[in-house]
Amino acid sequence: MDVIVGNAILSVPENVCATSKKGEDGGVWSLDLEFTNFTGRVSLKRLIERSVSGQGGEVVGIVRGAPATTQPATVAPTPTVVEEPAPAPAKPEAPEPVEKEKEVPAPAPAPAPAPAMVEAAAPVEAEVAPVAKKVEEPSPKVATPPKRKSKLTLSKPKKQLRMSDFGVPRKDGLVLDMPMTNGAAHAYKKREGVRWEAAEQGDMVARCGATAALDASGDRVYVCGGLGEEGYLDDLWILDAATWQWTKGGSSGFKKRAWHTSSMVKDKLLVFGGQCDKPQEMREDEEDETMLLGELALYDFESGVWFDAHTTGEAPCPRSGHSATPVGETKLVVFGGMNDEGKFMNDVSVLDTVTWQWTKPKTKGSPVKPRGYHTAILVGKKIVFFGGIGKCNWAFKEIYTLDTETWKWQEHSRNVQGEHPTCRVGQVVTALPDGKSVLVQGGHNPDDNETCYNDAYVLDTQSWRWVKVEAGEERPTARAGHCGVVVNGVLATFFGQDGQETKMRDVWKLDLEQVMTLAN
DSSP states (O other): OEEEETTEEEEOOTTSEEEEEEOTTSOOEEEEEEETTEEEEEOOHHHHHHHHHHTTOEEEEEOOOOOOOOSOOOOOOSOOOTTOOOOOOOOSSSOOHHHHHHHSOOOOSSSOOOOOOOOSSSOOSOOSSSSOOOOSSOOOOOOOOOOOOOOOOOSSOOSOOOGGGGOEEOTTSEEEEOOTTTOOOEEEEOOOOBOEEEEOOTTOOOBBSOEEEEOTTSSEEEEEOOEETTEEBOOEEEEETTTOOEEEOOOBTOOOBBSOEEEEETTEEEEEOOEEEOOGGGOSSTTOOEEEOOOEEEEETTTTEEEEOOOEEOOOOSOBSOEEEEETTTEEEEEEEEOTTSOEEEEEEEEETTTTEEEOOOOBSSOOOOBBSOEEEEETTEEEEEOOBOGGGOBOOOEEEEETTTOBEEEOGGGOEEOOOOSOBSOEEEEOTTSSEEEEEEEEETTEEEEEEEEEEEEETTTTEEEEEOBOSSOOOSBBSOEEEEETTEEEEEOOBOTTOOBBOOEEEEEHHHHHHHHO
């Protein structure tokens, strides 16, 4: 149906209840609207137009009265308050042409035209009463509302409303937000996002470059080391997976470090590599302040003491920013990282945790380019590698896999589809419960360390397709250098730092079943 409001002709859909009404004292026209998320009265034509069109209706036309007299008349600007009285209109009985022309507002440079009643069939030049004669002047053109900013005032309610209070669902899935500042309507896609949940932080200090590992029983998470605001750390914290409460573990025998790896291989917690402060007597100059570690530290759960594991074979050289991936119950695969000369590597070393022997398997295919600060996760029998930086700070976005049975490298970049994440380092990666997908979350731009991310992507390693996972309003702030582990189907992330290198200590939880539902 068509509804006339002042000088606006609105085509209102059936699902919107609209009633045109003029003030009892002959004042401002208003429109009673009732539709999803809003019931009330609005008197602003622009707001009415946005509201009705948001439900699928349209503005048929807006007619402006043409000036027809030189006699000055006081014309108020755009009405600001609905309750403000206005002069009563002339009676419709026995209209006098001359007198009615005098009542027509004189032209003015700035004020808005006086409201004019029109018929839905055809616009008229000027009307000042329900029944009026047309002025013998050229017919006016139908025009859109003037593009000018005006102060918006609602008749009901009188309080200032938030943008979300006027969210009007549309048939196309968009939502119209109508802020109370300039009347503009903003359309955005309303999507359901994954829900992050803040968890208990404990008494740990803020840090980045720490590691987390889940024990074989799935009852406890072990978080150790990292770089805090005051330097490298050597503490160990244990999270109870049932109560989400923290207790401090033993740190005796553990060297302060960050950017190391910690891995749970069956019932053994192993820490390899990392970087720390170089002793003063070993420094060659003022800039020579960092030392890389190459020993393998083993944690004894009963005594709460760390000690160096004695190994045989060709152990990997000291490094940081590498990856260490448990394979089965007896193997640990170490790849890449940066050595003490600042060079990135792409070598592969395998530790047998039964014989404590290091070996270097002979790989096949085109190996992944040397890199560090990447992520690696086991999916089935293959390790999936993503991200990292290499020579000349070159960032990688390719996807590589390493078969742990044949030790063959394979690149999958050419057949990967979907919306892939940008190049990044320092992200968290975890395998999803479906046994074929991995989740990548956070990280920072290697070309601009001040740019961090808090987005999340899922990669299906069978279809080789990326899917971006939208998140709700509550989620971790953008960060890199954080760590994560899966606890009873929930991804728990810890620590990290933002683009200004401010260290964080918050803990977040994400249900991975929810992630898979939204990604499929």
